[in-house]
Structure formats: C-alpha cells, structure tokens
Amino acid sequence: IRRQRQMCIETDYALNKGYTVCWDGDVSEQGFSFKNGIAINPQVEDVKDYSTTDRARFEKMPKYQRMDEVFKFEHPYPEINVTPEIRQDGYEKFVTTDDHLMHITGIVKDQNGTKYYITKNSWGAESNKSGGYLNMSESYVRAKTICVMVHKDSLPKELKKKLGINKSHEISPEGRLTVSYIYLFGTLHYIHITKEIGQRSITTSLPYFFC
Numbered sequence: 001i002r003r004q005r006q007m008c009i010e011t012d013y014a015l016n017k018g019y020t021v022c023w024d025g026d027v028s029e030q031g032f033s034f035k036n037g038i039a040i041n042p043q044v045e046d047v048k049d050y051s052t053t054d055r056a057r058f059e060k061m062p063k064y065q066r067m068d069e070v071f072k073f074e075h076p077y078p079e080i081n082v083t084p085e086i087r088q089d090g091y092e093k094f095v096t097t098d099d100h101l102m103h104i105t106g107i108v109k110d111q112n113g114t115k116y117y118i119t120k121n122s123w124g125a126e127s128n129k130s131g132g133y134l135n136m137s138e139s140y141v142r143a144k145t146i147c148v149m150v151h152k153d154s155l156p157k158e159l160k161k162k163l164g165i166n167k168s169h170e171i172s173p174e175g176r177l178t179v180s181y182i183y184l185f186g187t188l189h190y191i192h193i194t195k196e197i198g199q200r201s202i203t204t205s206l207p208y209f210f211c
Helices: 002-016 052-058 063-070 084-092 138-144 157-163
Strands: 021-025 100-109 115-120 133-137 145-151 169-172 175-185 188-197 200-209
Touching: 002 021, 002 100, 002 138, 002 145, 021 138, 084 138, 100 133, 115 138, 133 138, 138 145
Parallel strands: none
Antiparallel strands: 021 100, 021 145, 100 115, 115 133, 145 175, 169 175, 175 188, 188 200
C-alpha cells in the first residue's frame, strides 16, 4: 500500500510546489467522461457509505441499474478504496490499458471532500464544456494510472536521496550528466537523463527500481 500511495504523494508534492505533472493512463473506462469534465471510480457493490436517501434507493437496484445511475454524472457518490490488489487485477485482466497522456495542473475537492486532480487534455478548449479540462478523482487516478512524469526539482529531498540524484552529476571533464525528469511506475522509476558534450546533447531514460 505504501508503494501505491507514494505515487500520489509525490504527485501532490509536485503540484503543491507549483509544478505540473504529466499523466499516462486509461481513459477507456465508463467513469471517464470528458464530455462532462469528470473521471470517477464509483463504489456500486457496497452502498453502506451512501447517504441515507441514496442507500435506500440503491439497495433496491441490481448492479447494472446502480451503474446507470452513477454514470449520469449528476452528483458525486462514494468511490472505491483502491488497493494494490485492485490495481494489479486491472492490469492482469487487461481492463486497465495505456490509452492517453494528459497534463495534471492542480487539486480540488468537491462538496463531500473527495479529492480530484485538475487535468488538461490535448483535445482543445472547445472540446468540452470545461474548456478542455476535466477533474479526475483520486480513486480513478489510483486505479487507472500507468505512470506519471515529474520534474526532478519537484521531488521530496528524501526521494532524491534514495534515487541518488542532484542538480547535475559530473561524469567526465568533457561531459555533464543532467537528470531532468523522473517517470514513476509504482515501484519502478525511470530517470530521464541528458548528457551534454560540447554543443551536443544525448538524451535517454534509465530504469531504477525503488523498493
């Protein structure tokens, strides 16, 4: 659980420091509605956390009717508490797929205190009623993220130390190695590096397992 939560913690840390985050994940889910400017991961199996009125109504419905109701996107409902097992199950059953990249720019909460990530899509400002943006719930992000990319300067000092990165690393008199971005795949991190030699720059990504 610590490893799964770490990705969201690092994303929040970057956003709170004024950086933005590149998000790569699944946008093929029924809960992803760019038209409505929202991506949600509602809990429809167990309705104990629903309001008294909604719970009484939902308890009489079969699952498919519950899903029809929540995916009207008319108001928020309780969302799934995503565990590493839930994430892994999505990967193994090919339910979670690598579909699209978007740009996370901030954090907001709804009237129930549910956290969402303000996300800019690349489909244009006129592509939906929210000016090309949508809010992805934290539950959706936890379940459907493939990876995020953050700038190295947005990482907590503790993580920088574990990854062994600084502002730059001298590797030889004629070249300088610069770490610029970090890709976060749960326990697998990719360090995006640029080697500067004279007027030339060579860029690559190296894997780094973080346990």
